[in-house]
Structures are given as C-alpha cells and as structure tokens.
Amino acid sequence: MSDSVIEIRNLSKVYRDFWGRAKVRALNSLSLDVKRGEVFGLLGPNGSGKTTTLKLLLGLLFPTEGQVRILGEPAHDVEKNERIGYLPEESYLYRFLNADETLDFYGKLFKMTKAERRERRDALIKRVGLEHARRRQLKEYSKGMTRRIGLAQALINDPELVLLDEPTSGLDPLGTADMKEMIRELKNEGKTVVMCSHLLADVQDVCDRIAILFRGELKVIGSVQELLEAKEETQLVTSSLDDATIREVESVLEKHGANLKSFSHPTSTLEELFLRTVKESEARPGRRFEPGERPSATTES
Ligand SMILES: Nc1ncnc2c1ncn2[C@@H]1O[C@H](COP(=O)(O)OP(=O)(O)OP(=O)(O)O)[C@@H](O)[C@H]1O
Numbered sequence: 001m002s003d004s005v006i007e008i009r010n011l012s013k014v015y016r017d018f019w020g021r022a023k024v025r026a027l028n029s030l031s032l033d034v035k036r037g038e039v040f041g042l043l044g045p046n047g048s049g050k051t052t053t054l055k056l057l058l059g060l061l062f063p064t065e066g067q068v069r070i071l072g073e074p075a076h077d078v079e080k081n082e083r084i085g086y087l088p089e090e091s092y093l094y095r096f097l098n099a100d101e102t103l104d105f106y107g108k109l110f111k112m113t114k115a116e117r118r119e120r121r122d123a124l125i126k127r128v129g130l131e132h133a134r135r136r137q138l139k140e141y142s143k144g145m146t147r148r149i150g151l152a153q154a155l156i157n158d159p160e161l162v163l164l165d166e167p168t169s170g171l172d173p174l175g176t177a178d179m180k181e182m183i184r185e186l187k188n189e190g191k192t193v194v195m196c197s198h199l200l201a202d203v204q205d206v207c208d209r210i211a212i213l214f215r216g217e218l219k220v221i222g223s224v225q226e227l228l229e230a231k232e233e234t235q236l237v238t239s240s241l242d243d244a245t246i247r248e249v250e251s252v253l254e255k256h257g258a259n260l261k262s263f264s265h266p267t268s269t270l271e272e273l274f275l276r277t278v279k280e281s282e283a284r285p286g287r288r289f290e291p292g293e294r295p296s297a298t299t300e301s
C-alpha cells in the first residue's frame with residue numbers, strides 16, 4: 001500500500017458562471033502528495049485556492065482537469081468520506097441544537113449505536129473543552145466555542161484523515177494553544193492532518209510539511225525544517241565575550257577558549273518565507289521553486 005494518503009495530480013478548477021463561461025481559475029495544475037501520519041499545512045494569501053483544494057479532495061466540487069486519490073480512492077467516491085473528518089471554514093452546524101445533540105446527530109449519520117455515540121460524544125466534548133457549555137444552543141456560542149464544537153464534529157467518526165480549514169481562526173491564544181495541542185494529539189494517534197491557515201506561527205509549530213499556493217499555483221513545498229533552515233549561514237552561540245575578544249573572534253575563535261554552547265543553522269520564520277514567496281511570485285508570475293529551493297531573501301520589488 002502506498003504511504004501517500006492524498007495524491008493530487010495536475011488538478012485544476014475553473015469556476016464558471018451561470019452561462020458556463022469561465023469566471024475564475026481557482027487552481028492551476030496542482031500536484032502534491034500527503035504522506036500517512038503527517039501534519040500538512042496548506043498556505044497562501046486569500047483566494048489562492050486552499051478551500052477549493054479541500055473541497056475537491058472531499059468530492060464536494062468536480063475538478064476541471066486532473067486527478068485526486070484520497071485514502072486510495074478517487075475523490076468522487078463518497079464512501080471514503082466516512083474515513084475523513086472535515087472542519088469547514090464556516091460553521092454549518094444547526095444553531096438550535098446544543099453540543100450534545102449536535103454530536104449525537106452526526107453520530108447517527110455514521111450509523112453509530114446509542115452506546116457508541118454517548119461514549120464518543122462525552123470523550124470529544126471533554127477533549128475540546130466544552131463540558132461547561134454542552135447543553136447550550138450553538139447559536140449562543142462564541143466564535144472560539146463554535147470552532148471547538150466544529151472540531152468535535154469532525155472527529156465524531158474517528159477519522160483516519162482530518163481536513164481542517166482555518167482551525168485556529170477566531171480562537172484566543174489559549175484556544176489556539178489547545179487547538180495546536182489537539183492537532184499534535186491527532187498526529188500521535190497516527191492520523192493524517194491537512195490544515196489551511198493564515199496564522200503562520202501556528203503552522204510553523206504543528207506542521208511537518210507545508211505547501212504555499214499563490215493564485216492557484218503551487219509555489220513552494222517541503223518540510224518546515226528544511227525550508228526554514230538557512231544553509232548558507234552558521235550560527236555560533238558562545239559565552240559572553242568582551243568587546244576586544246569579539247573583534248578578534250572572527251579570525252581565531254578557539255584560540256580564545258570561548259565556550260561553544262551550540263553550533264547550528266539558524267532558522268528564519270515561516271512568516272519571512274511566506275512574505276518572500278508572495279513577493280517573488282507577484283514579481284515573477286509563473287515561477288515555481290524547485291524542491292529545496294527557497295525564494296531568495298534579496299528579492300526586492
Ligand atoms: N463558488 C465559487 N464560485 C466562483 N468563484 C469561487 C467560488 N469559490 C471560490 N471561488 C474563487 O476561487 C478562488 C479561490 O478561492 P478559495 O476559497 O479556494 O481561496 P482560499 O485560499 O481558501 O482563500 P481564503 O484564505 O480567503 O479562505 C478565489 O478567487 C475565489 O473567488
């Protein structure tokens with residue numbers, strides 16, 4: 001069995017208007033794989049095609065061109081969705097149900113028995129920290145609480161693959177930390193997670209690999225560690241040195257017996273990489289960065 005949970009090949013999506021005329025090319029010849037057990041981040045400015053990609057994976061939209069295989073099945077196969085959890089960008093939950101009723105409702109859709117539903121519901125409500133509000137109608141929920149119940153709903157069927165569209169949007173710093181912790185737990189349970197986000201620090205914290213889309217095209221893909229490592233620089237951290245030594249240290253470090261505390265490649269932040277990619281992509285449309293290559297820090301527009 002392939003270790004790719006998602007295989008996307010030359011995937012394009014053109015949205016058409018009522019008359020069938022092409023309106024927007026939301027995705028242009030996207031190819032990428034997501035491996036089993038990884039947390040994969042899909043990044044890009046507003047309108048770059050992230051949500052479109054997730055909807056194509058779920059078979060909620062038909063592609064204009066290209067193929068998708070997900071959990072070994074074509075995207076249009078709806079049965080595979082029983083093994084997938086999806087947290088959409090916008091809440092679609094019934095506003096007049098409370099948290100208990102919501103999870104019970106979705107449990108029924110997955111044909112779980114009453115006992116299974118109850119057990120799963122209680123565990124998930126605890127996991128997302130909504131025990132205090134489980135009997136309140138969702139219309140009274142705050143943004144962060146809505147995000148939490150959305151995640152619980154996405155996990156009701158104990159999915160192998162979880163697709164999260166902006167999981168931390170609207171969450172306060174505590175909620176964000178909880179959400180990141182929950183994503184890490186999913187990974188530890190062996191699940192595969194694909195998430196879209198604009199909050200780059202969060203992505204940097206939880207994702208193993210990322211892809212950056214710009215106007216529907218893949219610009220950068222790779223492991224967070226590799227992409228952010230500045231290979232052309234080496235960073236030395238030493239014990240505190242006096243000014244005179246600092247001047248000399250460039251030529252002869254060890255001669256002064258400085259205590260070398262660490263020896264590593266400094267990493268940039270994902271925010272820097274993201275901004276550079278977007279700038280470079282705007283300046284040079286159609287350019288795609290090769291694996292391991294990063295947009296240069298010197299690109300000025
Ligand atoms: N139903 C639709 N009909 C027409 N155009 C659409 C539709 N849905 C999305 N688009 C267009 O497709 C492009 C990609 O949209 P998409 O929602 O995939 O972006 P996104 O990367 O998720 O953006 P955001 O960060 O704002 O959520 C945009 O230009 C958008 O206007």
Ligand SMILES: [Mg+2]
Binds near residue numbers: 050051052089
């Ligand atoms: Mg979106």
